Amino acid sequence: MSTINNPTVPANDFLGCPIEVGHTVVYPVRRGSKMWMQKASVTRIVQHDRTQPPLLVCLNPAGRRVTIQNLDNCVVVED
16 A cells, blocks of 8 residues: 655644654553553654545654554644
8 A cells, every 4th residue: 555755634633733753642542441641752644545534653662663543532742
């Protein structure tokens, strides 16, 4: 599947703030009945085609790659 280098839809968080590469975001995580907020640093913003919303490719504090698909659930906490 090809990706669009410059997303046609802007990536905005829950509060409507623009998300850019290098920003730190928090997003909800659930494992079983436990839920918590996790920080991640945005490394790429991708859009697979013009009908899809953009996705965030991030690194969490453990160094693992995380893809955030639902941008309505994340918030920018650091620029």
